[in-house]
Amino acid sequence: MSPRPAPDLDRRRYRITRTARDLVESEGWSAVTMRRLASELGVTQPVLYSAFPAGREALLDAVAVSGFEAIAEALEAVEPEALARMHAYLDFAAERTHLYEAMFSLPSGLQFGTGGGPEPLQRAFAALRNAFPGPDSVRTEVAWATLHGLATLRIHGRLPASSASARLHLAHRMLTQLPENDSRGGGIDDG
């Protein structure tokens, strides 16, 4: 019934993902081609497709999830306080630029928030949520959006680096020194 042992696809996926992550961090996304990746692993291209039948995009998704694992760890490494975790978040984005890009710009989309999504995403979201206690997740969602905006605009050089610290502190004040909201904004009418 099984004349030849099936390869350990989980382990293979892990190895490929790790190599892709190393490659993207050291040489950028343009270096992450299927050929280069196979060559780096000492195998040929079709092997990659045995681990990721959906192709390159699925592989990139795996790298992204791996990135969420890393940022979850980075956030959990500091005390569950707003400013500390905000700083950790922005540091992560600044130091691991290409990986951060993969987590947001490239993949097709995996949902955050209270709902589903892969476990590392929920972990990362929870790590931020713990730093912004409150009855609902809205503040955390806005905090994430603000951090993501700051990170992205900084990565792409959109904002002057000189006022980076001022921006972080203002964002921190905004997100913490504001009383709870009671005006029910509804949730049906969105653009």
Next chain:
Amino acid sequence: MSPRPAPDLDRRRYRITRTARDLVESEGWSAVTMRRLASELGVTQPVLYSAFPAGREALLDAVAVSGFEAIAEALEAVEPEALARMHAYLDFAAERTHLYEAMFSLPSGLQFGTGGGPEPLQRAFAALRNAFPGPDSVRTEVAWATLHGLATLRIHGRLPASSASARLHLAHRMLTQLPENDSRGGGIDDG
């Protein structure tokens, strides 16, 4: 000395950029290839390189700048008040998803803020700045980051659509109902 008239490169650049923008909005970025673009314009690929010697990336930058022109108009179209312009910003990002992506994700980077950069970028930034009056640009920068984060995360389906309105109103409160800051946060030590 000039046996044949040089083509009007400015006009050519404009035409190419407009076609690329239409194409990206109707069929997404995967459709914007040099061949397809040339075919759409009734010319061949080398003509595109005469207008954009730096290649495809420069062309995408031009599309991005054109997008900033469009978002500047969208912001200027509503009254210079915070909530209205925030709404206009998010509507623009939601309705012209692919174009918005080009403006931030893809290009190499053109600086915002008070400093230089192409004129449309400064116009768009000024349109937002007028909605957030204050002594410096920091609040506007954070506002832009927050809006950009909300827009991006929404585009990629990262945040549940149900609480979109609640997020907008919280962000608006954060950015407006907070007194001016006097703690000099410095600007040297950034990550």
Next chain:
DNA sequence: AACGTTCTCTAACAACGCTAGCATTGCTGT
């Protein structure tokens, strides 16, 4: 009308993601 310069097109290159088909591998049953 012929020239000369400049532009534009044809054609091709290298590299990309991806896939069909063949050779190889390693277990199984006698």
Next chain:
DNA sequence: ACAGCAATGCTAGCGTTGTTAGAGAACGTT
């Protein structure tokens, strides 16, 4: 131990991509 078999991995190729060199056409000048 030896042959059979099924799933593996590799070789080779297809169709595209961005980009570029060299041939051909077009136009103003003389």
